[in-house]
Amino acid sequence: MTAGLPEVWTGPSILAGAGALFVGVVLGVEANGFVELADQAPVPSDGPGAALLLLPFLTCFGVPFALLASLLGVLPTVSTARWASGRLTGRDVWWWVPAVAVVLVGAGVAAFGITRRPEPGPLVLGWLSGTALLTGAALLARDAALHGGRLRRILGYGALSTVAVFGIGAALYATGLVTEYRPPKVDAAELAGTWTDGRGGTLTLAADGTARAEALTDHDADTGVGPVPEPGKHRCTGEGTWSYDPGDSTTWQQSVQLFIKGCPFGGGIEGLRISGTAERPELNWEYGDIDSPDWYTLTR
Template sequence: MSRNIAERVRERAEAPDGPPPVWSGRAIVAGAGALYVGAALATEAYGFVELTAEAPAQGDGPGGVMLVLPFLTCIGVPSALVASLCLALPTVSAARRVSARLTGRDAWWWVPVLALVPVSAATAVVGITKHPGAGALAWAWLTGAVLLAGAALIARDAALHGRRLLRVLGYGGLAAVAVLGVGAAAFGTGLATEYSPPKVNAAGLVGTWSDGHGGTLRLSPDGTARAEGLRFRCSGTGTWSYEPDGPTAWDQLVLTEFEECSPDWRISGSPGHPKLNRDYGEADDPHWYTLTR
């Protein structure tokens, strides 16, 4: 008995003071798992939001998660490990130091507070260099803050209490089912409505369309078209036609043909304010050149 007591006293004396170290393999893996699951959930939720937004082409919806899942697995897992090591764990470490200095203890709520610092800096850089809309920038900031704060908190929990990867994956699977159920219920009950382009006809397309920067496309009732200063160096006189090209409003096309270019235009907008759109850029990252009337 006395020997056991002596061993326990010695173990306590040799044990380091304070919480376990942050920089451990289990913390890195747990943070990476949280980032991977969070990215998949964000993609799934964005798929539902995408269905309601005005767009020239029909989105993949929440099913897009299945399309990008191989990419998330092959590329996302190594990226999540790097992000966990370079972002999540430094956030936990900095939060521990700030908390100890200001409060004398390791307070968890400093983690989400300090997670805002790198996310806000990255958002500012994107805003300055890419100039996205304020709404897109706000959503990007919120998504990044939630992902980093969640991953850092889970990495902190793994450092303190042991492995958390299986728990993260299990709860992530349940969350994915919950997001799918809530989204399906919202669309099924009419709380959310899927966007569809306005159904137009050839007579309703006649008129002058502008890109807002000096470029115009004039469509005449006799099928002639006049382009001036359009993007892609498209100018001159040519022809145009309206082609439904399918049973749904997404299949509508406006075909124009000029000497130097023959752009096809997709329909978007609303019944009172339709838009003509042409895609450009990479196949996996299209951008849209839009004309309004």
Template sequence: MGGEAMNGWESRPGRPWAQEAEGPGGLWDARAIMVASVTVLVMMPSAIAAWGFVELAQESPRQPDGPGLALLMLPFICCVGFPVALMGALFAVLPTLQGAAWAGRRVTGREAWWWVPAAAASWAALAALVVALLTDIGPGTWLRMWLCGAVGLTIVALVARRAVPRPRPYWAVVGHGLLCATVVCAIGSGTYASGLGEEYTPPRVHGSDLVGTWHDGRGGTLSLDERGHAVATRTWGEPDGGGSSGRRCEDTGTWTYEPDDNPWNQTVEVDAGDCWPGVWTVGGTRDRLKLNYEYGEPDSPDWYVLSRRSGRNR
């Protein structure tokens, strides 16, 4: 069957997309949708691992899971990931391939693989623009979102493009998925091992480094002095209220610092009435320290963050 057209899909090597791009069913027949969906599903662990490596370098209020999260999510992906993969195929991968085929035919008279990155970049830009309009993200975040979306969509679309016309497409998808995961792990591990990337860790501090006035950026402050006194002024609400109810809180009390050999486990305990009592973690950078308070759902917490310049009383 290697030299025959299968359900309208050209299977001959060297012309994988010549027929299907023009065929009546095109990219939207059941076989193409299924193969594209499986491609998205197989590529999910690689995408999660890649994000895990990126996340290691980003400032975070708590220690990230890193690329190991991909292994933890494998059972979830296998059990309930297919509907997500199907949506990704219908609304991202196949439109990208259709756009690439259309652009190639209109500009050069034939479809070619190098139109896929251009179509993916355009589609990712549109998706990132929608997110920017619905949220309050800055240009830097938008650029990173667009770049990650364009690269990821390009890889998935190219794998689907190569696999769909094959007599046994799923073997090709699995093979490319394993190769992609290997490359992601090799590049990510090599980046940190060689020093090209630096994993973020909170700065190590002493109790004296925490003395001063901390600000939440919305008019609320928490003042900590050398004698262990704490004064909360116009901080936002209580943890039980979500921290965003708009109710201001003012109280006085005490604070203590608990050092730890692991910088992620450095904590500050504040006892100032109902003004965010309990354990805060130390974060930020050496030049701009932060105190982070976790509240909300444990699996997807919110954070109330206070910051200040390093140095006392700044």
């Protein structure tokens, strides 16, 4: 620690870091809700209201995690920045905090990328948002160490920020600068043809209501209990029938009812959901965790 500076590892610093993390996550969920309204998806988004719905959960379970993250992530960032600043400049300089945060979050994202190999886009977004969250929390914890408690101020400005984000997001959609996504309106004639999953599987929907599947992936079998199988190991092929359900009122309720012996998907109430655009529609089958499902998508 640089001589003459107050201790970082104090109650006010811990609470300031935890409060900033909590507010940052709530704002992130709220902003992401507005973004999801414009994204193409098989099901309608919960929108910014998800932040309000998740608030009790975040309060009960998120606060303890925020305190732990403040101890394990925020305060070590402040301490490391203070140490590096003192060694290299002889004084405590604030901009060392974002410099250290960039390196720490970057290392964590790199390790995740090497082990899980996600798409580059989400990886970069995770790095940027994680760096912003850690930097903001560390700067506020540093400020609390220098000037005393900041928790009330953080929570107060956080509440104002949530109102501001909601107002800006609502205005963008109300003025038409951003358009809420709706699935395209289709009919049975437009759906007839051959659909592909891009990995060798095809689904052919004939105009007479018959259907044929060739090597479609059975994800329910892929995600079953036991050792993780090879990607695409579980395939289904067969013949059957299909029909188009226009739904009652909105294009979100459209579906394709598919019944093929040997293939588990497409039947039931939900069927294959329709998304994409009028020029390039998509058929989607939900699988995996019911609370956070994945989607098997077929295109033409």
